[in-house]
Amino acid sequence: GQQVMQIPQYQHVQEGEDFTTYCNSSTTLSNIQWYKQRPGGHPVFLIQLVKSGEVKKQKRLTFQFGEAKKNSSLHITATQTTDVGTYFCAGWDFNKFYFGSGTKLNVKP
């Protein structure tokens, strides 16, 4: 069946360091979305990537969709304490989203 794997599971960084989380699907995806869940909160939509090789930026966040549409990454430049949370990718295949296992980011001030 469809699987979306996400690494790393945890990442601890010092404020100001960069952070990257990777998402890999066992099959080609129609699109991929990224969500952020703050501690105690609910997932909040960040962005959607649709095209092969697509790159999108949101301030310090850079999102990429692989050429084969089977992998994606989220890169945060110069992390801040407000970036703390769990980042999920969600791939769309057929009629549902398959969520990655999430990467929990902790930022030390």
Added chain:
Amino acid sequence: DTAVSQTPKYLVTQMGNDKSIKCEQNLGHDTMYWYKQDSKKFLKIMFSYNNKELIINETVPNRFSPKSPDKAHLNLHINSLELGDSAVYFCASSQAGQGGSPLHFGNGTRLTVT
């Protein structure tokens, strides 16, 4: 002003009881979902409804029964609660059953079964 609201926020109950969680969205979306998030933070889809019709029913015990009286509401009833049902349950909605629409999540219901 809340887009997707679910109640209650916390639910503590004993094994064997029956409980319900309610969800309402005021975004005018056609599709609503129930997701389960376990202690390891895995988000797993349980059900999806499009305009009151069930379109996704994952491998969920039949003790879980969703009901959608209209496209703005999706409730979840759980019979004979078990310890393993303890989790956070999120309701979500999207514009349509297509992959192009972001999911809007409710604040979650933390269910604890003792």
